[in-house]
Amino acid sequence: MSVMQSQVEPRLAERAYQELLEALGEEKVTRNRTILFSYSGTALPLPKTMPDIVVSPRSVEDVQVTLKIANRLVVPVTPIASGTLEPSVIPRAGGIVLDTYAMNAIREINADAAYAVIEPGVSVGKLSRALAPYNFRTCLGSFPPGNSALLNYTLRGHGTHRSSGIDSEILGLEVVLPDGTLVETGSKAFSSRFPSATWHSPWGPLPDLRAIFLNACGTYGVITGGAVRVYDRNEVQTAPLFAFDSYGDAVRFMVRVSRANLVEHVVTWHWGLVTTVNVLAAGEMEGSEDFSLLFTMEPWQKPEDRPYNVAIPMYTGYAEDVEVHRKLLEKVAAENGGRPFEDEARERFPGAWHYWNSYAVEHQPCTAFMRGFAVGFGFMQILYAEPSKVVELEDWGLKHVYNGGLTFGTTYYSHCLDQGRTVFLRITPFVDPVDTEEHARAVEVYKSYIAEGMARYGAVPVRYDGINNYVEWAGGFGKLMKLIKQAVDPNNILNPGLRIYEGGW
Amino acid sequence: MDMLMYTCPRCKTCTGTMHPGEETVESVCPAFERYRYFTYAGGGKCYTAQGLLEGALQPDADMAEVIYRCTLCKACSEQCAAHSAEPSEIARQVRRELVAAGFGPPEPARGLVQSVQRNDNPYGAPRRMRGRWARGLGLKDASKEKVKTLYFVGCTADLVPARNHFAANTVKLLQAAGEDFGVLGENEFCCGATVFNLGCAEVFEELARRNVEKLNSLEAERIVTSCAGCHSVLAHVYPEVARVEYRVISTPEYLEEMLREGRLKPGRELGLKVTYHDPCHLGRYGGIYDAPRRVLQALPGVELREMRRTREKSWCCGAGAGVKTSYPEFALWIGEQRVREALETGADVLVSACPFCEGNLSDTVAAMGADIGVMDLTDLVLESLE
Structure with a gap:
């Protein structure tokens, strides 16, 4: 794996280091080369870049001090927390990596208004535990317990599991701008004038600028805290499973049950993912006949002994209500060619069932699929598309990715969002982590998948990746982004590797 | 092992226990909790090993500074969400690279290694000091007569006066249980746990082979250890170095057995x-x-x-x-x-x-x-x- 050198002039890096050291102390600032290397990339097989300095702030003031120094000296800053699989956190220009994971206070759990105010280092596991005495739970993405709750919610595609997948787990954010200005959004924006202001509403009389910082990977400011929605643990939490023999049937089922308000959220898994997670959870990858299906079968073919898709509708409520919902789900499934699969899944796919139970029923972070990470899981971009288009995208996309010359199998999962106005599809191959030629092939497959997915199916990628320049593709919207960036971060010090704005860095 | 280095998704679950159905505790990793950089966590050690493997990092003082602040407590391996990464073992291997390149162990610990090489214990005590605590107790010399149970005292219980009570207590309990046991006295060598964990592979392997040969030759049915470190290497590491013909149990296991059988009341x-x-x-x-x-x-x-x-x-x-x-x-x-x-x-x-x-x-x-x-x-x- 290649490791690029920082683009920051050594004398400038030295000056920044000395100033940061003086301002923050040696415990929070380092240029130990071994430490720098561990912040040079992610678990994905993408080229790394060595930063010059890593800073571990413990407070909002530490972040302000760091940004003021970096801004004055014009040194790049890449902010990160945990769960750093995303390409967006590679410090492509070098400079400072600002690791906010040590800022890990749960500042408030507001039982009255059902939100928690947390810092970026608060993990999903820590938040889940703190919420338990209040009979609250988090909104879970499919991330493991050590990940930063706040920063995963700011990534598009995560936090889609309530309100039929409307992507809005963040009520408000506390952000430091490059000049050190502290910004609070929504109802909290008025706290400097009205100290009684709290985080209860994301909206106010002014535009919803919260969105600038969501899915922005620290390009407009460094998130130092925020309020996230938390949810009651209702009397019954349920996720009955349904089997479908085509993705199209599964999508139609997901859209119908979402629009009929029968679910809080629904997701469907391709047979390859069911098989993979089942094997990973049991820890029996070696010699597993089931696992070998991923290498011997084309992913668009359906193995005889298992459904093509398993849909997981999630619902919580009073027992009587849940019972009625279950019957209605069975009815809608039958209308769309599906059948109940729960008993069969528990018996035949206990590992996958364990995962579904943790994630969709108990709403607890689960680690069952983690071994899939770092062998390519997540390497392919999430695309959103309209329901009928996403069905076509799945058919084309599986073949395109599978035929891209990558070693391992290809599979996917798919969330129904916003009552089926758009559907999330993440097709992903597994890439050999040590084969650099395969990495290059994977990047080419990635690029063509995104470009053709957008051109053919009106699909849209949902995260920055630093590989494609989405800002340039976005016309007037991209121009507006640049103008805002230029105003907020004229020196382009914040995550300049993502190339929102070509000035400064 | 190479593949294990690449299984870390950087989720930091290795630093705390946050598995479903278990009570969450915030931190189990001392080095990460104290120093806060990912590099100190189990996952960070996987990345350091990747750097070495790929040639992006060379063994140096910076690496030693990070890697030797780990107590190798294995909590990260236990917690790893990927369930396959073994950061503790990876860290031990990185230490071996550091030692080979002259950057390990840290200066204060080098005396321990030299003492193991010179005196067969890490405490700088001459060999003749071994077994002083047992003088006058009339214990059997297991190297001279066959015993059912060998009590492997360990350097700390043997040579550190403040810890001699481990040995004295264990002997009294073995006697109270009516055990046919003996000790090796001056013929007991350091188990090598210290040099093993410091990454001094060659020193350890020589010592391990010598110890295995000795212990195999005794024909004792089992070996009781006072020290957790001794237990760990005798039971789990020596079998990777040589064929062992003995059985090891720890003091807690021995005491449980004696209480269950009514031999201690x-x-x-x-x-x-x-x-x-x-x-x-x-x-x-x-x-x-x-x-x-x-x-x-x-x-x-x-x-x-x-x-x-x-x-x-x-x-x-x-x-x-x-x-x-x-x-x-x-x-x-x-x-x-x-x-x-x-x-x-x-x-x-x-x-x-x-x-x-x-x-x-x-x-x-x-x-x-x-x-x-x-x-x-x-x-x-x-x-x-x-």
Whole structure:
């Protein structure tokens, strides 16, 4: 794996280091080369870049001090927390990596208004535990317990599991701008004038600028805290499973049950993912006949002994209500060619069932699929598309990715969002982590998948990746982004590797 | 091992216990908790190894500074969400690279290695000092006569006066149980745990082969160890170096067996609230969690109060893998977190089953001026015997 050198002039890096050291102390600032290397990339097989300095702030003031120094000296800053699989956190220009994971206070759990105010280092596991005495739970993405709750919610595609997948787990954010200005959004924006202001509403009389910082990977400011929605643990939490023999049937089922308000959220898994997670959870990858299906079968073919898709509708409520919902789900499934699969899944796919139970029923972070990470899981971009288009995208996309010359199998999962106005599809191959030629092939497959997915199916990628320049593709919207960036971060010090704005860095 | 280095998704689950259905505790990784950079976490060690493997990093003083602040407590391996990464073992291998390149072990720990090479113990004690604690006790010399059970005393219980009570207690308990046992005295060599964990592979392997040859030749049915580190290498590491023909059990396992068989009969009411600290090398390395607890529960008038972090989630005492010698303030910091947790339970006594743990926890209690006793399991069993 290649490791690029920082683009920051050594004398400038030295000056920044000395100033940061003086301002923050040696415990929070380092240029130990071994430490720098561990912040040079992610678990994905993408080229790394060595930063010059890593800073571990413990407070909002530490972040302000760091940004003021970096801004004055014009040194790049890449902010990160945990769960750093995303390409967006590679410090492509070098400079400072600002690791906010040590800022890990749960500042408030507001039982009255059902939100928690947390810092970026608060993990999903820590938040889940703190919420338990209040009979609250988090909104879970499919991330493991050590990940930063706040920063995963700011990534598009995560936090889609309530309100039929409307992507809005963040009520408000506390952000430091490059000049050190502290910004609070929504109802909290008025706290400097009205100290009684709290985080209860994301909206106010002014535009919803919260969105600038969501899915922005620290390009407009460094998130130092925020309020996230938390949810009651209702009397019954349920996720009955349904089997479908085509993705199209599964999508139609997901859209119908979402629009009929029968679910809080629904997701469907391709047979390859069911098989993979089942094997990973049991820890029996070696010699597993089931696992070998991923290498011997084309992913668009359906193995005889298992459904093509398993849909997981999630619902919580009073027992009587849940019972009625279950019957209605069975009815809608039958209308769309599906059948109940729960008993069969528990018996035949206990590992996958364990995962579904943790994630969709108990709403607890689960680690069952983690071994899939770092062998390519997540390497392919999430695309959103309209329901009928996403069905076509799945058919084309599986073949395109599978035929891209990558070693391992290809599979996917798919969330129904916003009552089926758009559907999330993440097709992903597994890439050999040590084969650099395969990495290059994977990047080419990635690029063509995104470009053709957008051109053919009106699909849209949902995260920055630093590989494609989405800002340039976005016309007037991209121009507006640049103008805002230029105003907020004229020196382009914040995550300049993502190339929102070509000035400064 | 190469592939294991690449299985880390950087989720940091290795730093805390946050698995579904289990009580979440925030941190189990002393080095990450203290220094806060990902590099100190289990996952970070995987990345360091990747850097070495790919040639992006070379062994140097920076790497030594990070890697040797790990106590190799194995909590990260236990917690790893990927369930396949073995950061502790990866860290040990990185240490070997550092040693080979002349950057390890840290200067203060080099004396330990030299002493093991010169004196067969890490404490700088001449060989003739071995077994002094046993003089006049009339113990059988296992190297001269066949015994059913060999008591492998270990360097710490043998040569550190403040820890001699481990050996004295164990002998009294073996005698009370009517055990046919012996010791090796001056013929006992260091088990090599210290040099193994410091990454001195060549020194360790030579020592391991010599010890295995010796232990195989004794024809003892089993070996009882006082020290968790000795137990760990005799039971789990030596078999990777040479074919072993002996069976090892730890003191807690031995005591549990004797109590179960009625060969030890505790009767005296102790009237103590105790909490048990799992030594990493018995617990996470050996899976020995229940035996010491069963022993404590068998003692009249002893109430066991568990700390928040126990068993697989136990917080390290802070002494292991050269940290006590190389970074004594850090060792005390780790110990302080543990002692505070013990105090939270309201226990009168913090009990462990490892002379190394007892040493650092005792030093910590003294430094803190904390109102809690530190004792070994054998102390309590002996006190309770009628």
